[in-house]
Amino acid sequence: MVMRVGTIGTGFIVDRFLNALKLLKSQGGSISCEAVYSRSEQNGRALADRHGVARVYTDLEAFMESPEIDFVYVASPNGLHFMHSRMALLHGKHVICEKSFTSNGREARELTSLAAEKQLFLFEAIITLHMPNYIWIQENINKLGRMRLFQGNFSKYSTRYDDYKAGKNPNIFNPDFSGGALMDLNVYNIEAALGLFGKPESVHYFCNKADNGIDLSGTVILTYPDFLCECTAAKDCNANQFVSIHGEDGSFYSPYAPSFFTDVRAEINGRDSVTVNGQLMDQPMYYELEWFLKLFERGDLAECQRWYDMIHLVMDVMDEARRSAGIIFAADCKAQQPLCGKGEFEDGPSE
């Protein structure tokens, strides 16, 4: 059974997704992209042409009803993930939704319940958790002895921040679209930490806010009974990106962004360090997509649903972080999202 995908959004992440899809297909994977949706015919056509996709939709309802796709890949701004995913599920489509999954835990639970009820696949696209180096860390974390510190820094000055300062109100710095450093970048640190250590005892977020109340940069502290995780991200400055995981007996260190876990240097009991790298770096979305396809081919809905615990945990931790810092999204105030809409969002990248 071929996994026939249609995409929402035209940001750089959709290009990455389609490149990963092509790689998987070239290796014999039964996967194809059959349609793209964009509000803009021009942007949609350009995306489709770049990747040889047959159909371009500019009408969201028509896209959702299209018979040639069974999977919708949602890469709209964070604040629209819920609406687009819900709409797809209600139209009987499986869903792959980008990070951050939804605006809050309530929305996440509503989506996972709906998918379970309708017996549809619902995947969160978070590259980190499916990267071979990250899985290697999960499997070897016990070698570090008693855990002490996890530090991750994903700081990158955003060109959209210049737009924000110029008064252009880009989505990624807009609380109406659930933007900010936590949702956009720190989510990678948080998913990495939670995927290793599970539910923390406490969550605190210290952040630098823009005038509109959105977080530009900051640190989430997760506490566990005898160790800490410090998750830092910034969109208002460049900083050295890294992940550093330390136990009493050794450490794992990657001098790159916490989304990738590239070139993990492992050192146990002060012995010479070994660098672990068993993954492609030019196609970081390959691994998650390969995993989604595998579950789909096996028809393994039960395994898909086991991942919902992780999705709920991540969104609950993000909610608690925002609560501690007083960050409120428009989505938090809505009891119910509209089923449909004209897709009032930019097609731009969620970065």
Place this chain on the structure above:
Amino acid sequence: MVMRVGTIGTGFIVDRFLNALKLLKSQGGSISCEAVYSRSEQNGRALADRHGVARVYTDLEAFMESPEIDFVYVASPNGLHFMHSRMALLHGKHVICEKSFTSNGREARELTSLAAEKQLFLFEAIITLHMPNYIWIQENINKLGRMRLFQGNFSKYSTRYDDYKAGKNPNIFNPDFSGGALMDLNVYNIEAALGLFGKPESVHYFCNKADNGIDLSGTVILTYPDFLCECTAAKDCNANQFVSIHGEDGSFYSPYAPSFFTDVRAEINGRDSVTVNGQLMDQPMYYELEWFLKLFERGDLAECQRWYDMIHLVMDVMDEARRSAGIIFAADCKAQQPLCGKGEFEDGPSE
């Protein structure tokens, strides 16, 4: 006028101090070490022999009364800094006291008042604030634009931690001697941050505690109106040491411990980075000692006293950090320290 010093303690830091003293002397500085004090004749003699010091005292009272010294260098365990410094001041001696200066802010104020009253020099020996690279950063911090993040990590697995785990109760892991990661290592991050940015809006400490309530590792978050400082230190694991200072327009980064600010890489507006290094690394205590001697030669008590604001601020921030984490030292419970004592402490390094 020669600065005639007598030392208390026989840890590695005293060797460093005496090496810096010799270097300063070899360059024409009017400074000499005339006596060492140790509870152990053997340890004191070994130290004196290594550095060609004439006198060894094992009686603290006799040492304090010795006519051949006018400066006491206090390098005993943290919890005894106050007692030894106070005793020296009461004996009419000037004082150079190691970091952390005292156990708490109350003790610090009592010492600085006493020194002011008696018109004696009282210096805190904190290498960071006197390092040329650090002073360069202070002078150039405005080039980074609006400040966003300061991150420092001084994590180093302590061999004394093995002793602690073996039940040996070393000073540095003992609340009776004001030990722990905050007082021993994180103080370098905190002094560096406070020396750049002054008094923070809030102080929070998240830490991993030993069974005796001491902090083994942790992170202090200092918040300012629109930026954060994250100060991390550990004695229970090795981690990558660094200091990372980020504004909207650029960054300063040192891939070494925050005591030294070695090889500071400066990058402004994404332009090619420049590495700043204008300091000796084999003699890190040289710079503070040179500064102390300069003030002493000038008889500049007013300048010495201007530094008390910094000392008070640092100890107040450390107090607030401990309060937020529930760390209490024996010294916090004493209304008044004893004037004198047999010096019930190990001569070992404060690390």
